[in-house]
Amino acid sequence: MTTPADQGSMAWTDEQLDAALADLGSIDEVSRTDLATLRRRIVATASPGLNAAMTSGRETGSRRRRRILAAGAVVIACGVGGATAAAASGVFDQQTEAAFASGNTYPFHIDAHTAVERVSTTTPDGGVAQYWTAKKGNAHCGAAAPGRSGPDDARQAVSPASCLQ
Amino acid sequence: MTDRPLAVSELSDVRDSGPSRTAQIGRLFDDYGSDLLRYLSRRAGPGSAEDLVSETFTVVLEQLDRYDATRGSERAWLYGIATNVLRHHLRDLGRGRAATARLADGDSNIDNPSDRWPDRIDAHRRVRQLAHALRELADDDRDVLLLIAWGGLNSAEVAEALGVPAGTVRSRLHRTRRQLRAASPQIDVDDEPDEELR
Numbered sequence: 001m002t003t004p005a006d007q008g009s010m011a012w013t014d015e016q017l018d019a020a021l022a023d024l025g026s027i028d029e030v031s032r033t034d035l036a037t038l039r040r041r042i043v044a045t046a047s048p049g050l051n052a053a054m055t056s057g058r059e060t061g062s063r064r065r066r067r068i069l070a071a072g073a074v075v076i077a078c079g080v081g082g083a084t085a086a087a088a089s090g091v092f093d094q095q096t097e098a099a100f101a102s103g104n105t106y107p108f109h110i111d112a113h114t115a116v117e118r119v120s121t122t123t124p125d126g127g128v129a130q131y132w133t134a135k136k137g138n139a140h141c142g143a144a145a146p147g148r149s150g151p152d153d154a155r156q157a158v159s160p161a162s163c164l165q
Numbered sequence: 166m167t168d169r170p171l172a173v174s175e176l177s178d179v180r181d182s183g184p185s186r187t188a189q190i191g192r193l194f195d196d197y198g199s200d201l202l203r204y205l206s207r208r209a210g211p212g213s214a215e216d217l218v219s220e221t222f223t224v225v226l227e228q229l230d231r232y233d234a235t236r237g238s239e240r241a242w243l244y245g246i247a248t249n250v251l252r253h254h255l256r257d258l259g260r261g262r263a264a265t266a267r268l269a270d271g272d273s274n275i276d277n278p279s280d281r282w283p284d285r286i287d288a289h290r291r292v293r294q295l296a297h298a299l300r301e302l303a304d305d306d307r308d309v310l311l312l313i314a315w316g317g318l319n320s321a322e323v324a325e326a327l328g329v330p331a332g333t334v335r336s337r338l339h340r341t342r343r344q345l346r347a348a349s350p351q352i353d354v355d356d357e358p359d360e361e362l363r
Contacts, residue, residue, distance in 0.1 A: 012346040020295040020349070021314045023288050025207040030199060038202065038215050039194050042222045046190040 190226055197243050198222075200317065204244070207315045208251055217254055221247045237325030244316055245326035248308055293354040298345050306341040309334055 012020070198218060205221075206214040224246050232242055299307060305327070312318045312326060320338065324331040 010347070010350070012350055014342065014346070016291070017295075017342060017346050017349070018314075020291045021310075024292045024295055024299075025311075025315045027203060027206045027211065030202055030206070034215070035199055035202065038218060039191065039198060042194055042198070042219055043187055043191045045219070045223060046187045046226050 186226065186229065189229065190222060193225065193239065193243070194222065197240060201243060201247055204312075204316045205247060205251060208311060209254060213254065217247070217250055220250045220254075224250060238322060241318065241322040241325035244312060244318060244322070245328065248312070248326060252304065290354055291349075294349040294352045295345065297352045297354065298349040301348070302341060302344070306337050306344075309337045310341045310345075313338065 201221065202214055202218050205217045208214075209217055221243065225243065228246070232239070299310075302310070308327060309323055312323045313320070318326065320334045321331050324334045327334070
C-alpha cells in the first residue's frame, strides 16, 4: 500500500485511515486459558465469601468502599508487618488470595510500571498503606507497601512479592 | 435459581444476595469480557489489559445498583466505566497526553518487515504516522474514535458510554477523522529506528 505522500496527495483517504487504525489495533488473540483465569479472578472478587466481610444489606457504594478498605487494612497490616513470609505462611485467606492475586511466593518484585493499586488505607500511625498487583509473565503478583507515591514504594518496601500462577 | 442469566436491570430484587451478584458479574464477563479485554489490549497493551478489565469489573460490582437500563445499554455502561479506568491508568503512568502505552511507540502486531516487502514497510510507516497523530488528539476525541474503531461501539453507544449527546459524538468523530487524515501523512517517521516500533 502506498501512502498519500507517495501519491503526491495531501491527506489520507477514509479507507487508508481505517486500514491504519486496523493495523495499529491488531493484537494477539486472547487465549481461552487467559480468559478463563481472568474470569475466575473477577468472579472471586464478587464472591460472597470475600464480600461477606465487606457487604451486608443494602449498602451504599461509599459505605461498601470503606468496608473494603477496612478489610484491606487487615491484609496490608499483615503484608507490611511480615511481607516476606506473609503469603507463604497463609496470612491471606483463600478468597483474598484469589482477589488480590496472592499465593505462591517468588523472589521477584512487582513491576512498578504495570502495577495497579488495589486498595489504600490510613494506618494507625498516620501513614498510608497500599496493596498493589502486577502481572509477571503468566503470574499475577501482589505486594503490600507503606504507600507514599506509588508502586515504586511497593517495589522497594516489599520483597518478595507474592504471585499466583 | 433462574433458568436464564439475569440482566443488570433485574438486580433490584436480588442485589442483596451474594451468589446472585457473583452470577451477574460472571454473566457480564461472559458477554463482554473478551471484547473488553481486546479493546483495552489495543489501548493500553496486553500487559496492562487484564488488570484494567479486572479494575473495570471491580467498579461494575460497586455500581451494579446504580445501573439504569433506560439510560443506555449494558455494553455502553461497561465501556464507559472502562474508559474512566483507562484514563486513570494512563494518568497514573504519568505519560501525560500519550494516547496509550501502545500508541506511545506506535506498537502493533504487524509482522516485522525484515523481508522488506514494500507493502509491509508502508504499513509500518502508516502505523507510526497514525500513532503519532493519535497522541496529539484530545482525550475525548481519541476515546470517541477508538471506542468506535477498536471497541466496535456505534455512535449512540459511545454517547451513552461517555455521557454526551449523540450529535456531539458524531461531530467529534467527523472532526477527528478529518484531522487524522490530514495530519498523519505529514508526520515524518522515516528517521526513527525500526526497533522503536515494538
